[in-house]
Amino acid sequence: MAVLTLSWAEFPPPEFTGGCVTIGNFDGVHRGHATLVGTAKRLAQSVNGPTVAVTFDPPPVALLNPAAWKLPLSTLADRTAALLAAGADHVVFLKTEPSLLALSAEAFFEDVLVRQLGAKAVVEGYNFHFGHARGGNTAVLRVMCAAAGIAFEEVQPLLVNGEPVSSSRVRSAVNAGDVATAANLLGRPYAIAGEVVTGAKRGRTIGFPTANLDRVETLLPAVGVYAVRATVGDQTYAAAANIGPNPTFGEDARKVEIHLLDFAGDLYGRTMGVEFVARLRETKPFANVAALVEQLQRDIAATRTALL
Structure with a gap:
C-alpha cells in the first residue's frame, strides 16, 4: 500500500497503474465511500490490477469558491487510513491547481484516467461530476470509458433511513451534536x-x-x-x-x-x-x-x- 501526492501532469510508479480507479473528495470516508471503494476492489480484481482511490488536496472548492470552504470532517492522514481500510491498494492526492481545474471533462479523462493512471476500470458514484465547471457526469463518463475500452460501473446511493449517505449528512449531524447519527453514517x-x-x-x-x-x-x-x-x-x-x-x-x-x-x-x-x-x-x-x-x-x- 502506498500514498502519493502528484500534479495531474506527473506520472505515478507503475504499481499505481493498470487497475481500477475511483475519484472523489472522500471527506470523512463514510459508508457510501466505503461501498464505492469496495466495488472498485472487486472490479480491480477482474482486470488484475490495483485499486486506486484518487482525491484532491486541497478540495477544489478551496480554490473555486474560498468563501464556501468548510473545515473538513477528516485530516488527510485519516482520509488515507480510511480509504486503505476500505480496500484501496493505493491513494493518490492530486494537487488542486488552476491548471487541473481548467481541464475539460474530456481532457481530464484523457490526461488523468488514461494517460496518468492507465485505468482499466473506473467506478464512480451516481452523483459524480468531473472536469471544468463540472462538465462531465456518470453518463458522459460511461460513454468515454466504453469508447476507450475501459470497464465502468456506477454505484447507486447507500440509503440510511431512506436518504443517501453523504458527507453533507455527516456534517449536519456533527454540527447538531448528533454523534450517534454521524457514527451510523460513517460506520465508526x-x-x-x-x-x-x-x-x-x-x-x-x-x-x-x-x-x-x-x-x-x-x-x-x-x-x-x-x-x-x-x-x-x-x-x-x-x-x-x-x-x-x-x-x-x-x-x-x-x-x-x-x-x-x-x-x-x-x-x-x-x-x-x-x-x-x-x-x-x-x-x-x-x-x-x-x-x-x-x-x-x-x-x-x-x-x-x-x-x-
Whole structure:
C-alpha cells in the first residue's frame, strides 16, 4: 500500500497503474465511500490490477469558491487510513491547481484516467461530476470509458433511513451534536485530534483535571458534553469531553476539554485523538462550583454507562 501526492501532469510508479480507479473528495470516508471503494476492489480484481482511490488536496472548492470552504470532517492522514481500510491498494492526492481545474471533462479523462493512471476500470458514484465547471457526469463518463475500452460501473446511493449517505449528512449531524447519527453514517465514531496545551488548570482544583486540545484541524461537534474515547500513543481511555465555553466561570471562548477517567499524568505537548460516542447534555451555567461538581459527577457516571 502506498500514498502519493502528484500534479495531474506527473506520472505515478507503475504499481499505481493498470487497475481500477475511483475519484472523489472522500471527506470523512463514510459508508457510501466505503461501498464505492469496495466495488472498485472487486472490479480491480477482474482486470488484475490495483485499486486506486484518487482525491484532491486541497478540495477544489478551496480554490473555486474560498468563501464556501468548510473545515473538513477528516485530516488527510485519516482520509488515507480510511480509504486503505476500505480496500484501496493505493491513494493518490492530486494537487488542486488552476491548471487541473481548467481541464475539460474530456481532457481530464484523457490526461488523468488514461494517460496518468492507465485505468482499466473506473467506478464512480451516481452523483459524480468531473472536469471544468463540472462538465462531465456518470453518463458522459460511461460513454468515454466504453469508447476507450475501459470497464465502468456506477454505484447507486447507500440509503440510511431512506436518504443517501453523504458527507453533507455527516456534517449536519456533527454540527447538531448528533454523534450517534454521524457514527451510523460513517460506520465508526466521529473523531478529532489535537495537541494537549496548557489551559486555566481550573479543573484540577475541583477534582476534574482536563486536557485542553488545540490545533484541531477538523470540524468540531456542537457545543455540549460528550462521552468519548481518548487515545494518546497506544493507550485509549474512557473520557468525558466538553466542547464550548465555561459559563459558570464567565468564559465564552469555545474550548475542547477532555477529562480522562481513572488517569493521572502529564500529557502536555502530546497528540490526543478523541472519538465521540454519545452526547450527554447541553453546556450550561451553574449557580456555584458545588453545583457544577455535582453535575460533573453525574456526567462521569453517564460516561461510564455510555462506554460500557
